[in-house]
Amino acid sequence: MTEENVKSALSKVMYPGFTKDIVTFGFVKDIVVNGDDVSVTVDITSSAPEVAQQIKDEATAELMREGAENITVNVKAPVMPRESSSHGKNIAPQVKNFLMVSSGKGGVGKSTTSVNIAIALAQQGKKVGLLDADIYGPNIPRMMGIADVKPEVNGNKVLPIKAYGIEIMSMGSLMEQGQSLIWRGAMIMKAIEQFLRDILWSELDVLVIDMPPGTGDAQLTLAQSVPVTAGLTVTTPQGVSLDDSRRSLDMFKKLNIPIAGIVENMSGFIAPDTGVEYDIFGKGTSEPMAKEFDTKVIAEVPIEPAIRTGGDDGKPITFVAPTSESAKRYMQAAESIWATIEEINANGGVDNQSVQPTTPPGVSACSTGGSSAGSAQSSGGGCGCS
Numbered sequence: 001m002t003e004e005n006v007k008s009a010l011s012k013v014m015y016p017g018f019t020k021d022i023v024t025f026g027f028v029k030d031i032v033v034n035g036d037d038v039s040v041t042v043d044i045t046s047s048a049p050e051v052a053q054q055i056k057d058e059a060t061a062e063l064m065r066e067g068a069e070n071i072t073v074n075v076k077a078p079v080m081p082r083e084s085s086s087h088g089k090n091i092a093p094q095v096k097n098f099l100m101v102s103s104g105k106g107g108v109g110k111s112t113t114s115v116n117i118a119i120a121l122a123q124q125g126k127k128v129g130l131l132d133a134d135i136y137g138p139n140i141p142r143m144m145g146i147a148d149v150k151p152e153v154n155g156n157k158v159l160p161i162k163a164y165g166i167e168i169m170s171m172g173s174l175m176e177q178g179q180s181l182i183w184r185g186a187m188i189m190k191a192i193e194q195f196l197r198d199i200l201w202s203e204l205d206v207l208v209i210d211m212p213p214g215t216g217d218a219q220l221t222l223a224q225s226v227p228v229t230a231g232l233t234v235t236t237p238q239g240v241s242l243d244d245s246r247r248s249l250d251m252f253k254k255l256n257i258p259i260a261g262i263v264e265n266m267s268g269f270i271a272p273d274t275g276v277e278y279d280i281f282g283k284g285t286s287e288p289m290a291k292e293f294d295t296k297v298i299a300e301v302p303i304e305p306a307i308r309t310g311g312d313d314g315k316p317i318t319f320v321a322p323t324s325e326s327a328k329r330y331m332q333a334a335e336s337i338w339a340t341i342e343e344i345n346a347n348g349g350v351d352n353q354s355v356q357p358t359t360p361p362g363v364s365a366c367s368t369g370g371s372s373a374g375s376a377q378s379s380g381g382g383c384g385c386s
């Protein structure tokens, strides 16, 4: 047997569904011939198991016909992103993974982080949604450059707005600009549920959820409505922010949400003119907290004027300046988050059953809403929340 004999045999194997063979496609790699023993690797583009099996069977048969004896056909298929393996209540089942971006303190950069991580994940090939769950202070429309875009409404369903390859929804897109929003707890719960159930999200690999600051109704309702795959805490380096961030990390633990890591934002400032670094709020101070919660700091993002202008102008730095140092850090953070999400799913996913509200028999819980179509109405049912 020669390499030529092997190629000639394999050129009779058509790629399933096509009129071209696997040699012409360039899928045949690593041909090793030793007497009549043949070993080949076929690197295919489809991950469907039946495609791999068919190629393996036909290649083996053709090589035997050519006179080969000990035949090894190794078919390498791409590994597709894992489906979610999570359980429990999920009112947005077409979304495979949910990433909750939280902080104890306001103004530390949750929305900025959510936007840039969402864009980084999309640039890494994931199908991404971005939900602005900050009902009181929705900033995502401006940061994503869609402040003037109104979504299409279809009955009581709303189509997400698209920008930078991401599906987006925010209370800011549904209200007039500058209006104040005054919400009672039960209304926050309803709003979060509707964001998940009544927005026509596609089959997303991940929905990044920008939370309001703190640990309140919005966080609890989210955790009860969908199995949150992972939580990300954003903090600035100074002590008072770290104190509040501990509360955010503790909340993840109490809600059984695995922690994807900490982003230390506003971590040093590099003067653009001189390149000298100043630690305005400190730097590297989140590390002990990460250890305490058995997680890691997945990015230290410096104070950079381009991050702020990117937010104000709706031109996120990760999209418009992907080679900048900050964009690279967001990209690395996104890779780390995705690796954590895959690991969580490989280990059986998450289950939000244990955080469901416990209500006496016959009394409905406001925060669960059931599967009724009329989610826009108050839940009623004697729970006293209407």
Ligand SMILES: Nc1ncnc2c1ncn2[C@@H]1O[C@H](COP(=O)(O)OP(=O)(O)OP(=O)(O)O)[C@@H](O)[C@H]1O
Residues within 6 Å of the ligand: 103, 105, 106, 107, 108, 109, 110, 111, 112, 113, 134, 137, 139, 211, 212, 213, 265, 266, 267, 301, 302, 303, 304, 305, 307, 308, 309, 311, 312
């Ligand atoms: N690394 C950074 N460098 C420069 N400016 C930043 C950085 N991170 C955030 N900012 C700016 O700081 C401000 C606050 O950030 P952001 O709105 O993301 O915080 P937040 O935690 O979402 O706030 P809130 O709690 O009000 O929702 C914004 O103007 C943003 O552009």
Ligand SMILES: [Mg+2]
Residues within 6 Å of the ligand: 110, 111, 112, 134, 139, 210, 211
């Ligand atoms: Mg915000």
